[in-house]
Amino acid sequence: MNPEHQPVLLEAVITGLNVTPGQLYLDATVGLGGHTQAILKRGAAVIGLDRDPQTLTRLAEALPDPQLTLIEGNFSQMSDLVRQVTSQPLAGILMDLGVSRYQLAEPSYGLSFQVDAPLDMRLDPHLTVNARDLVNGLSQKELTHLFRLYANEPQAAAMARAIGFKRRFAPIQRTGELAELIASVNPRRGKLHPATKVFQALRLAVNHELDHLTAALPQTVDLLQPHGRLAVISFHEGEDRLVKQFMKHESHFNILTKKPIIPTAAEIAANPPSRSAKLRLVEKL
């Protein structure tokens, strides 16, 4: 197993997708291939999609496999991207949202409050606006709105005020600087670092993650074969709400998980970032 990323809810995903030898699956967030490797091991083929070229380069070196086709691109365009390589209907699609542990730990992404680095957060180097631009460029009102909307943060206004005050003297440049500032406004609640949700909110905004998810979900319908399955793992309330609503209202799908599947205490202990994961599954009629 790759020490840089442990696949979340692995058994539930493999069982839920009903992985069958000889069939073709799309891993729309292939990352370092944790789930994909398990699908390949069961004798199936995988198209692995990711918007992050750095991740794909690492994966191509680590997992050369004739049954794996890698594509760089955004899952918001999954239909066109998949149809460029095959017209075969898919037996299953996996979307494991967010970022990998590798991306969080790698300073060049500037994603984590635990790794001091230039504040960036872009998963896709083609994006022109990074987290530094948002933190230093949005008005206090806009930052408050962002922290409320994406982080559900009760201290949103106080955090935005603290940012507004600090940047009057010099722009906020580093993850460590921002994490410290947020922590000074927001006392630690439980085990979670006080900056966790604000960092997630900024990442969602920089990468337009909810917009891409909204665009991607309807494309899964035509890509899947009858009885093909869609599995989505989300880590954020807003993401999960979108997934749940889509699955509920899409008439071509049968819901397989009335309640989302969540990790066991043992999985959370072994892999703490899995703690907020929710897996939802549907089957195409």
Ligand SMILES: C[S@@+](CC[C@H](N)C(=O)[O-])C[C@H]1O[C@@H](n2cnc3c(N)ncnc32)[C@H](O)[C@@H]1O
């Ligand atoms: C949680 S990781 C996936 C980990 C993978 N399932 C594994 O077990 O190794 C999420 C991956 O999705 C990618 N990603 C995020 N948003 C994307 C999007 N809109 N389109 C394509 N890839 C995306 C990220 O770059 C990251 O590599």
